Amino acid sequence: MFDYDLVVIGGSPAGIYAAVKATHSNARVALVAxxxxxxxxxxxxxKYNKALTHIGKVARILKEATVFGFxxxxxxxxxxxxxEILKWAKGVVASxxxxxxxxVLASLGVDVVFGEGEFCRHEPxxxxxxKDQYLRSRKYLIATNSTPIIPEIEGLESAGYLTPDxxxxxxxxxxxxxxxxxxxxxxxxxxxxxxxRLGTKVSLVVxxxxxxxxxxxxxxxxxxxxxxxxxxxxxxxxxxxxxxxLQGKKWIQLGNKAIDADExxxxxxxxxxxxxxNLDAVGVKCNSHGIxxxxxxxxxxxxxxxxxxMLGGYRFPHIANYEAQIALKNLLSVSVxxxxxxxxxxxIFSDPELAxxxxxxxxxxxxxxxxxxxxxxxxxxxxxxQISGETTxxxxxxxxxxxxxxxxxxxxxxxxxxxxxxxxxxxxxxKIQAIAHLIPVFPTLSEINCQxxxxxxxxxxxxxxxxxxxxxxxxxxxxxxxx
Numbered sequence: 001m002f003d004y005d006l007v008v009i010g011g012s013p014a015g016i017y018a019a020v021k022a023t024h025s026n027a028r029v030a031l032v033a034x035x036x037x038x039x040x041x042x043x044x045x046x047k048y049n050k051a052l053t054h055i056g057k058v059a060r061i062l063k064e065a066t067v068f069g070f071x072x073x074x075x076x077x078x079x080x081x082x083x084e085i086l087k088w089a090k091g092v093v094a095s096x097x098x099x100x101x102x103x104v105l106a107s108l109g110v111d112v113v114f115g116e117g118e119f120c121r122h123e124p125x126x127x128x129x130x131k132d133q134y135l136r137s138r139k140y141l142i143a144t145n146s147t148p149i150i151p152e153i154e155g156l157e158s159a160g161y162l163t164p165d166x167x168x169x170x171x172x173x174x175x176x177x178x179x180x181x182x183x184x185x186x187x188x189x190x191x192x193x194x195x196x197r198l199g200t201k202v203s204l205v206v207x208x209x210x211x212x213x214x215x216x217x218x219x220x221x222x223x224x225x226x227x228x229x230x231x232x233x234x235x236x237x238x239x240x241x242x243x244x245x246l247q248g249k250k251w252i253q254l255g256n257k258a259i260d261a262d263e264x265x266x267x268x269x270x271x272x273x274x275x276x277x278n279l280d281a282v283g284v285k286c287n288s289h290g291i292x293x294x295x296x297x298x299x300x301x302x303x304x305x306x307x308x309x310m311l312g313g314y315r316f317p318h319i320a321n322y323e324a325q326i327a328l329k330n331l332l333s334v335s336v337x338x339x340x341x342x343x344x345x346x347x348i349f350s351d352p353e354l355a356x357x358x359x360x361x362x363x364x365x366x367x368x369x370x371x372x373x374x375x376x377x378x379x380x381x382x383x384x385x386q387i388s389g390e391t392t393x394x395x396x397x398x399x400x401x402x403x404x405x406x407x408x409x410x411x412x413x414x415x416x417x418x419x420x421x422x423x424x425x426x427x428x429x430x431k432i433q434a435i436a437h438l439i440p441v442f443p444t445l446s447e448i449n450c451q452x453x454x455x456x457x458x459x460x461x462x463x464x465x466x467x468x469x470x471x472x473x474x475x476x477x478x479x480x481x482x483x
Contacts (some may be wrong), residue, residue, distance in 0.1 A: 004111075008032065015033070020105065049164060119277055142304065179262075187269075201261070205240060221347075238257075252264065296338060356407065364407060374396065378394045403434055
């Protein structure tokens with residue numbers, strides 16, 4: 001006999017989303033979450049970072065206020081109080097978390113069980129043991145959070161370090177005067193810019209040739225140039241060999257170069273933490289990336305599914321929620337749904353933002369060769385961007401000759417909002433010509449999408465000599481009628 005139709009393991013955003021959504025199907029649902037509310041309950045650290053991103057933009061506007069005619073005396077006086085900033089961010093996060101507090105979840109029909117779950121087999125059934133309680137369910141969904149991969153660097157542990165999930169805990173400390181960020185995770189790029197704008201001297205160290213190597217190279221290099229223009233030192237192709245605590249500073253060794261800072265932040269990749277779940281006991285296999293699943297997000301145990309951080313990759317909550325939605329369709333009904341990541345957009349909240357959907361130019365060339373077309377339109381050509389003073393960036397669309405969209409990349413203001421037009425077009429099999437036919441409100445940043453698509457049509461007409469000759473002949477014929 002089963003106690004539940006579904007037991008969701010993990011209080012991550014995807015876990016909470018799955019538990020609530022499962023109740024909409026009248027399923028009996030339990031959510032197993034850590035009793036440590038905050039960082040493990042709903043990944044509040046990610047929300048802190050996004051709140052701080054907003055503060056970083058406000059700080060930039062204040063610094064550039066003279067451009068809009070404000071005199072220096074009219075700007076805010078005094079330095080930013082880091083404790084007050086984090087106090088504001090804490091209030092924002094508390095309001096967000098309250099939407100899915102344990103009490104709210106219980107009112108929606110979710111049984112919240114606090115504790116660390118462990119699978120155990122009791123023939124002929126197995127269950128999830130939480131303390132002295134055994135949760136027996138038809139299906140299980142693993143949606144726990146991941147943990148940062150801390151590189152093995154001599155002296156790092158003794159010197160001390162922060163991670164993106166712990167830096168917000170500096171609520172009672174002063175803003176670091178200097179900060180070294182090690183790693184190429186997108187959140188490291190975001191935090192580098194945030195702390196630089198708050199007045200911290202920031203150094204960003206990556207082992208690759210440039211930052212954000214998973215993104216389109218042209219887009220990533222523009223973000224890197226923006227960071228450097230704001231005074232952030234970016235050290236590329238460097239490996240940190242050791243860390244030392246000397247005279248009140250933390251020193252890192254980069255080959256024959258040494259740099260110091262008040263704090264070190266590790267922004268490397270994350271890894272799933274599955275050790276406590278006892279997955280071997282129920283036949284769930286893992287690899288170096290995480291839990292092994294099929295296209296239905298089913299593990300090697302047909303009753304257990306997984307989503308989100310457990311599968312590896314970027315930690316984007318909306319992608320984890322998509323995975324949870326696919327998993328729910330498969331484990332609660334007879335339908336067979338498969339994940340398809342081709343049309344899911346994502347964004348990195350630097351300033352300007354970087355958003356993408358589909359293939360990069362390099363990936364498209366590798367797959368289609370010289371058959372691809374690349375069209376760009378820069379934000380400096382957009383009226384709204386000129387008015388708001390945010391002209392850095394571009395819209396870049398990769399297509400086939402027939403107009404099929406292979407990928408889109410936007411670097412610029414509100415890129416995370418603008419990318420959805422291309423994502424929808426790709427999902428609905430619409431070609432770029434459809435976007436060219438949109439009539440955007442003037443003046444809005446959305447004009448860049450339509451103008452890029454219109455540019456594509458223009459360049460295509462130039463490349464089609466027979467079509468161009470036809471229209472030239474037609475125009476000449478019309479002119480002759482009036483002569």
